[in-house]
Amino acid sequence: MKRTGSATAPMPSESSFQPALAEDWRNGGFGIYVHWPFCAAKCPYCDFNSHVSRNIDQDRWAKAYLREFERLSEELAGREVGSIFFGGGTPSLMDPALVDTILTAISRHWPLSPDVEVTLEANPTSVEAGKFRAFRSAGVNRLSMGVQALNDRDLKALGRMHTASEALAAFNIARETFSRISFDLIYARQGQTPEAWRAELLQAIDIAVDHLSLYQLTIEPNTRFGELAALDRLRGLPDDDSAADMYLMTQETLEQNGLPAYEISNHARPGAECRHNLVYWRYGDYVGVGPGAHGRLSLRGTRQSTVSASNPETWLKRVAETGSGELEREILSPQNQAEEMVMMGLRLAGGIDCRRYAILAGQELNPTVIAELESADFARMEDGMLKLTAKGRPLANAIIKSLLIQ
Ligand code: SF4
Known part of the structure; x- marks a missing residue:
């Protein structure tokens, strides 16, 4: 475990106990993030820690997650969990039995808030929609769906594995299963005009349940789109003015339709904000378990940041051999x-x-x-x-x- 201090401030220590600072995390609450690092294919715009693998031993993953919860629950015993979030990657590719095992372990180690929010990110393919009921039975009570676009041409350009009609069919199954559903759309896509985005937004509002995440397409280095852009082969992206217009239109249209922005890219009906993301934005404490997961933990008068090994195989081996997937831990000044x-x-x-x-x-x-x-x-x-x-x-x-x- 590596401990480093700020370059400018004196190194804080666990003995410099300051009650106000020790309790600061309560302003944001406490949540648990579980990272599942696999996807069926890599989307050309994605720089998340996601990998394509055909040979995933879910039992081996179960053992590693459980070992991590055991270790972290010793440090954070008694904390009431307000939210649990399965992110990725594509957690809807997980076996529902694995999700059930993880949720059972978390509830054994920590008290859960009576209204604990349990979100799972899902891609809207028919295979994954077939598992929604089993995820619900395991304890998931909120779904966050990566729809990304509502027409086939753009879904193909974004490298998505589903069609628009498949996404809508999966969304309808989700509606029968979950009372809280969010879906993501990406705008400022290749060839997209502000008028086309407005029409898509209205369609999205029409079917939305209680939450929408609307992200502007950004071209990141180390992605397929990044490579194409560097070669000047990524054509048709809206210019900055059009993208800015789309952002403003997004804010106004969603506000007028009862889903105001509670965060720059996130919109919800009042009371339906994602509690897990609020833990981050209100700077609460969170445990991050899985490859590349980050955490913030208030312990013995300090707040500590944690980073797990990002490569899936390295993380699994680390947990098996050392009992911890953590790569770094830093006491924050x-x-x-x-x-x-x-x-x-x-x-x-x-x-x-x-x-x-x-x-x-x-x-x-x-x-x-x-x-x-x-x-x-x-x-x-x-x-x-x-x-x-x-x-x-x-x-x-x-x-x-x-x-x-x-
Ligand atoms: S499905 Fe999501 S996490 Fe996986 S590659 Fe595509 S954008 Fe990235």
Whole structure:
């Protein structure tokens, strides 16, 4: 286990116990993330830790996950779990019996909140839809579906394994099984006009249950699209102005239809926000189990970040041989924590609590920067909460940077 400190701040230690900091995670709650790193095929835009493998021994995976829960529950005994999230990869490729084994183990190790949210990411193919009932029986109560587009031409261009009608059929099966369903769409796709996106958005709103995640296509290095873009062979992407128009149209259309943005790319009917993602954005604590999973754990007066080995085989071997899939563990200085809290929290419509920042950082956010953001109508203060405005939200990254340069 590697422990490193901030380059600028003195190394915090587990003995420098500060009650306010030790309890800070309660502002965001506690959740568990389980990473399943396999997919049926690699999408050309995807830079997630996902791999294509035909030989997956799900029993071996079960043993590794269970060993990790045992180790982590010793450190975090008694914590009430508010959310569990199966992400990937494509967790709907998991055997429902494996999901059941994992959920049973979690409930043995930790008390679950009476309204615990258990989300599983699913691709909308007919094979996976056939497992929805079994996932429900295992304890999953919320599905997050990777639909991505509602026409076959674009699904093909995105390298997806399903057609639009297959996705809608899977969605209908999901509706019969789960009361909480989200689905993802990607916009600013090749050849997509703002008018076409608006028509697709209205179709999405028409079928939406309670949550939509709407992401702008970004071209990442180390992806097939990244390679094509570097060779100038990725044609037809909307220019920045069209993409910005699509973003604004997305915000307005969803707001008008009862699914306002509670985070830059996430929209929900009031009360249907994804509790697990709120743990991240409100800077709570989370256990991350599986290849490449990250965690934030408040322990003995410190907050620690954890990173697991990202290669699936390496992770499995590490767990089997050393009893831990963790590759790194770092004690975060209070200043690091304050910065992470701003980076995550300013994405939320509800903004960040400036008093919380001051407790963590030991100083206020720069009032001059805040005044400038307010006068440019990029942000506003309300009851001690700093929130981005509609004008500021597309500039979130730059605004966060300006706030953190003290
Ligand atoms: S299905 Fe999802 S995780 Fe898998 S490659 Fe495609 S985008 Fe990535």
